[in-house]
Amino acid sequence: MNKDRPISLAGLRGFVLAARQGSFTKAAEELCLTQSALSRQIQALESELGERLFVRTTRVLKLTEAGAKLEKVAVAMLDQLDGCVSQIRRGSAKKRVTISSFSSFISMWLIPRLGALHAAHPDIDLHFQATDRFVDLDTEDVDVAIRYCTPDTLPSTGQVLTREEIYPVGSNTVAANIEPGLDKAFDPEGQTLLLQESTTSLYPWSAWATWLPDTATAETTKSLRFTNHDQIIQATMLGQGVALGRHVLIEYFVESGLLRRLSPVGIVPPQAYCLLVSERAKAVPEVELFIEWLKSEIRIGNASPQ
Missing domain, CATH: 3.40.190.10 (Periplasmic binding protein-like II)
Structure with missing residues (x-):
């Protein structure tokens, strides 16, 4: 046996689970393997190391001294690996931003302008909820709400986006x-x-x-x-x-x-278009990007001649 050769990692997760569960059977169930298949993986790992990793008894599965050393390092390594994989998967997935507003604003204001936003940021997954109801941003799965209301009815965290004629x-x-x-x-x-x-x-x-x-x-x-x-x-x-x-x-x-x-005569109502953002979403980069785009488009509209 070449003592300098790196071991195969195939049975390492099964070894850690068996040590944690104190049972090959329970560890095999968690890995969706048969008990005999997991036992073969552990035996192959022991063969590569040239050391027994478990003391096998009829009642309980205990780690040997070599097994305890390996478990300490393997647990930390697998935790780090799982964390890295999770970050990679989250990074490759589309970032969903949920926006609640009334149907006319979504169909008449948002949809005609979304092409440029999608072209610049194709990884953002925008989800629109059309409702006249004032959603509860603390309890509902909504990041941003755009409402038409009088500014004095807004919570302190709300912002007036624009008024209209x-x-x-x-x-x-x-x-x-x-x-x-x-x-x-x-x-x-x-x-x-x-x-x-x-x-x-x-x-x-x-x-x-x-x-x-x-x-x-x-x-x-x-x-x-x-x-x-x-x-x-x-x-x-x-x-x-x-x-x-x-x-x-x-x-x-x-x-x-x-x-x-058809006429220069118009009315400016007391209501305004207002923005509310969920506390949990305020630091999310994709939400910040959407809000920045929203405000920029509204500024452009306000600067246009009527």
């Missing part, structure tokens, strides 16, 4: 049939008004009655009603009527020429 919009076809020039308030007479249901109590500015000269006109004007703002804007771009657009959400479509502003 509300104004009438229409498709190019509809706009072509409306008196040109953005020099006066929009007159919706003869137009189909696109409305969002169940929002006027929270957001009174979303009701066309706020913009019309009298209540009677609001009640007699043709209208179509939808649940979400993204549905309203899709119908608007298809020429099915005119809508009250929320600048932050429709900015991309206005700049792309799919929508046209």
Whole structure:
């Protein structure tokens, strides 16, 4: 036997488990091996070392002096190896960032802008949860929440991202049939008004009655009603009527020429787009990167002419 030749590592994990469990049978079960297969691995290891590693009795499995020396080093080595493997696996896996927001913000603001973020950082796995509910960042699996609310309702850790202006919009076809020039308030007479249901109590500015000269006109004007703002804007771009657009959400479509502003008159509501970040996610590099990108895109939007 060449005493300088390194030993095979094949049976080392089985040896450590057998020493820890005090049983070949239990160690074999943990390794999904038969007891005889593990015994052969230990015997091969003993043969390579030229020393017995266990004192085998009918009741208990005990380490010899040589076995105790090997176990001390082997445990530390395997722990270090397992830690290294875990780091490598985590490093090669995509880093998931979970973002919660309302569906219109995800579909109208985030999705049109995600291409550049994905191209620059393909390893980030973005997971979007569309909900109007205020999620609990302490107990739910959410890293970042983007909400539309009044700043005074935010927790102390929340941040205001941006406010916005509300104004009438229409498709190019509809706009072509409306008196040109953005020099006066929009007159919706003869137009189909696109409305969002169940929002006027929270957001009174979303009701066309706020913009019309009298209540009677609001009640007699043709209208179509939808649940979400993204549905309203899709119908608007298809020429099915005119809508009250929320600048932050429709900015991309206005700049792309799919929508046209119909009046210089607008309303700035008390609500704002606000950011909340889970405490456990604040130091995560991928979360920091997403937030940096989000704020940068919003700054670009705020700098663009409306």
